[in-house]
Amino acid sequence: xxxxxxxxxxxxxxxxxxxxxxxxxxxxxxxxxxxxxxxxxxxxxxxxxxxxxxxxxxxxxxxxxxxxxxxxxxxxxxxxxxxxxxxxxxxxxxxxxxxxxxxxxxxxxxxxxxxxxxxxxxxxxxxxxxxxxxxxxxxxxxxxxxxxxxxxxxxxxxxxxxxxxxxxxxxxxxxxxxxxxxxxxxxxxxxxxxxxxxxxxxxxxxxxxxxxxxxxxxxxxxxxxxxxxxxxxxxxxxxxxxxxxxxxxxxxxxxxxxxxxxxxxxxxxxxxxxxxxxxxxxxxxxxxxxxxxxxxxxxxxxxxxx
Numbered sequence: 231x232x233x234x235x236x237x238x239x240x241x242x243x244x245x246x247x248x249x250x251x252x253x254x255x256x257x258x259x260x261x262x263x264x265x266x267x268x269x270x271x272x273x274x275x276x277x278x279x280x281x282x283x284x285x286x287x288x289x290x291x292x293x294x295x296x297x298x299x300x301x302x303x304x305x306x307x308x309x310x311x312x313x314x315x316x317x318x319x320x321x322x323x324x325x326x327x328x329x330x331x332x333x334x335x336x337x338x339x340x341x342x343x344x345x346x347x348x349x350x351x352x353x354x355x356x357x358x359x360x361x362x363x364x365x366x367x368x369x370x371x372x373x374x375x376x377x378x379x380x381x382x383x384x385x386x387x388x389x390x391x392x393x394x395x396x397x398x399x400x401x402x403x404x405x406x407x408x409x410x411x412x413x414x415x416x417x418x419x420x421x422x423x424x425x426x427x428x429x430x431x432x433x434x435x436x437x438x439x440x441x442x443x444x445x446x447x448x449x450x451x452x453x454x455x456x457x458x459x460x461x462x463x464x465x466x467x468x469x470x471x472x473x474x475x476x477x478x479x480x481x482x483x484x485x486x487x488x489x490x491x492x493x494x495x496x497x498x499x500x501x502x503x504x505x506x507x508x509x510x511x512x513x514x515x516x517x518x519x520x521x522x523x524x525x526x527x528x529x530x531x532x533x534x535x536x
Contacts, residue, residue, distance in 0.1 A: 275510040296510075325472065326468075327469065333418070380399065415467070419465070474490060
């Protein structure tokens with residue numbers, strides 16, 4: 231009679247042999263639609279821009295140099311820091327960070343409210359949260375622009391009730407871009423937190439109350455540590471796409487509200503676009519996103535070891 235070790239090893243090997251062929255389509259999709267485009271983008275970021283558009287297969291660091299350094303219009307001046315693109319870089323970070331905080335501020339109580347409703351009504355609340363997002367993002371962003379423009383329903387309503395005398399100039403401002411990011415990605419914060427709160431054992435809160443803990447102390451010491459994975463997941467799901475967003479800055483903002491996504495989009499438009507520079511900015515953006523994800527993964531690993 232065979233022992234459990236060999237038979238178990240044989241079973242694992244047989245199972246692995248059956249699974250590997252089934253994974254081939256997945257690996258093909260990941261390789262063709264994700265890895266290959268990123269590799270092509272990395273290669274293009276080191277090429278030289280052709281004067282009439284396109285690229286010259288002459289490898290150089292000029293595209294990255296253009297992002298950080300300026301040498302004047304004709305390239306004959308002393309090298310100076312290119313604050314224009316660095317400013318866009320920091321604006322993207324703080325806009326994405328602010329959108330994440332705003333979504334967390336609104337999303338956490340919303341998720342808590344939905345998770346504490348009777349089970350039969352939770353589906354209705356989730357449906358109300360997600361139904362606007364059945365519409366294309368472009369249409370929703372344009373609709374928001376019509377809503378907040380000077381002759382839009384928001385300004386007309388505020389003027390009708392006497393709160394303001396003249397329309398508020400909301401379009402083409404950082405506030406409008408922030409509203410667009412918040413409106414676009416709020417469900418990405420609500421849903422992970424809702425999933426975490428739904429699994430929360432409310433008996434822990436009752437036990438904390440029995441021990442005379444205040445509501446704030448219960449929230450800080452009991453609730454937040456338990457639902458922290460949902461909060462972190464929601465923050466990542468909001469921050470990462472907000473960082474590369476270009477519809478909200480393009481449609482709701484202006485030249486002074488450019489973000490990295492808008493900058494990349496501009497470089498690939500028309501025959502006069504700068505593809506190597508656009509690819510370099512995309513690689514810088516991807517590096518920033520990967521840094522955030524790696525820091526999160528390391529923090530999770532440290533927490534697991536503890």
